[in-house]
Amino acid sequence: MQLFIDSYGAYLGVKDEMFWVKPQHSTPQLVAVPKVKCIFLTRGVSVSTNAMRMAIENSIPMLLLDAIGKPIGQVWSGQFGSIATIRRNQAFFAESNKGIDWIKKIIEAKVLNQIQLLKYYEKEQKSINPYLLDLEIEYEKLRRKVIDFTLPKSEIKATLRGLEGFSGKCYFKALNFVLPKNWQFPTRSTRPAKDMFNCILNYMYGMLYSFVELSLMKAGVDPYVGVLHADQHRKPAMVFDIIECYRIYVDEACIALAQHELLSEQDFQRLDGGGMWLGNSGKPIVIQYFSKFLEAPVRGKKEKHKRTTQIDLDSFALATILKKYNHE
Template identity: 40%
Template structure:
């Protein structure tokens, strides 16, 4: 068992079997015994910075499968089958976005004036048309993969602009959200999304490792950045969990842009204050613990990540390169 002691509350023991991952933020102290216990039970430890971004890992150093999977992964990354898989990933991402908008439309807080509601419905229709167009796109074995990748990035960008435009229509003005921006964030809602995505990235990366896949060998995202580019490809179909959690925090769980965020320098933008991080972490972990139907069975969302990436590894094993 591990013994955890928060600064201002009583400590408690938690069995290894109940822990999937340990996140270590600034100021945490940990013993070598606890590290060895985590390694022996294949529990990874993730070091994060103040923005919630992963900076490094402690794990056993063993992939969850033999090297044959990674050899096939290398061929898959530069093959039309890889682009076909990317298209499926982006299609699923867009379908998840559309489902989120449909759920959002049902919420009492999303009901605005007739013009705002009409524009919101237009956003949904635009996203539906994009999905229908790309469902019909054939990928030829002789396709130019670079041109195809550029086309996919453009489609992904268009779908995301439409999606977050709909968010901007329902969010209160005090959140200052006009659309999605990357780091640094200059409004609280973008800062919230960045933090929630930051919680997802290491979970996807560690699931890839457990499945025997190389996180640094992407398909749509190239490997020239020396970054875990396969994580960038795989995380797309899970982002809506972070986005729905963000909406719940804004409308139902009392997250406040004045109380729970702090302005930093121009370089750092706006970020969550410590009081905000506690609420956000609890909400996201709770969302990941919830069970939903996955392949005919009720599974925790965090388990669905493992199963989904294990399926990718199994698929690669079947390919005859």
């Protein structure tokens, strides 16, 4: 299980060799160590050093999240899950032609996932999505794009980012079409979100960043050395790269939340000057729903892996590529 502690004034400690979770205004509970895969903490939560130590000794990552659920730091043993050769090769791979080929496939997979999701809802809702064709055209442009490796890597990456960005605009227009009227939005918005759908989208993306970063670390891949996304101080560039394959998990979960009306306007906090955050009543609903969603099998796959397992399998597959990569 993923242990999320997100109520202000809550406390995480140790009792009887188990994690002891004490919310400020409700009954404490004990959680057995073997059940916990990861611990997520939000602002206003207190943690004992005994709880930190028990997490470290049992290889349980402890992540600190910001207001929209994105990880800002973590407590861990400082040891990657595999040999240093992977991370040495990763730096060369990030600037290689093979690295460019790899990230192009990642982007193609992302857009294809989006098309398949929209087609699923076309069939489900028995209606033609007028924006789907635009996305399919952009996918064909991307798929047929032949990389000219004589060009500077920066120029190649800028071209790929441009294709990805335009397909993203087409996608969100089409995605908006499948939503209930009260959940539709005029444009994609991030910090802060301008509407309810973008609000839960941003929060779940933040959760997803945590899962992907931990998965890479377990596999021995450095989350901070990416291919498409530029290396920036304290920015996990490889997470930004590989997460593109899994954004569809968030999109699908958010659509389901909206369609089943599991949240109302009272679950959001409006900000001065416009925008909104997910409120205290909404966070537990989103966290619980998305956590269960990630533990369910991937829809349509022949091999029925949990979504979290699929992320881990892909991280270890990338680690294998990096381990065998010959940069000479």
